[in-house]
Amino acid sequence: MKQHLGEKATKAQSFVFNTAMLLELIVAGIVIVALLIMFLQVPGELKTLVFTGKLNHFLKYMFDIIIGIELLKMLCRHDLDSVVEVLLFSVAREMIIEHMPIYFTLIGILAIAVLFLIRKFLFVSALDKDEEN
Numbered sequence: 001m002k003q004h005l006g007e008k009a010t011k012a013q014s015f016v017f018n019t020a021m022l023l024e025l026i027v028a029g030i031v032i033v034a035l036l037i038m039f040l041q042v043p044g045e046l047k048t049l050v051f052t053g054k055l056n057h058f059l060k061y062m063f064d065i066i067i068g069i070e071l072l073k074m075l076c077r078h079d080l081d082s083v084v085e086v087l088l089f090s091v092a093r094e095m096i097i098e099h100m101p102i103y104f105t106l107i108g109i110l111a112i113a114v115l116f117l118i119r120k121f122l123f124v125s126a127l128d129k130d131e132e133n
Contacts, residue, residue: 024075027075028072028075028076031068031071031072031075032072034068035065035068035069035072038061038064038065038068039065041061042061042062042065045057045058045061046058056097059096059097060093060097063089063092063093063096063097064093066089066093067086067089067090067093070082070085070086070089071086073085074086080123081119084115084118084119087115088112088115088116091108091111091112091115092108092112094108095108095109095112
C-alpha cells in the first residue's frame, strides 16, 4: 500500500514538473515574439531619436529589449548567474534612464555592489553546473 502511494506521489511530482516546464516554454515563446516585435520597431525609434533628440526614450527602449533577452536566457538556463544578471540590468536601467535624486542613485549603486558581492562570494557557478550533470 505504501509503495502504491509512493508511485502516485512520484507520478504527481512528474506531472507537476512537466507542466511547469511546458508553461515555462510557453512564456519563453511569448517573450521571443515580444522581442521580435520590439526589434521591428527599433528603426522607427532611431528615426524618432534623429528628429526629436530624445536619447533617453531610445535608451529606455533598448534597455527593455536587453532586459527581455536576459529574462529569456534566465528562463532557459535555470541558473543563479542569469538571475543575478537580470537584476543587474534592471537596476542599471533604472539608474541610467530615470533621473532620480542622488540618494536613490546611491541606493542603486549599493544594490549593484551587493549583487556583485552575491555573485562573487555567496554562490559558486560550478554548483549549478554540477546539479545539471
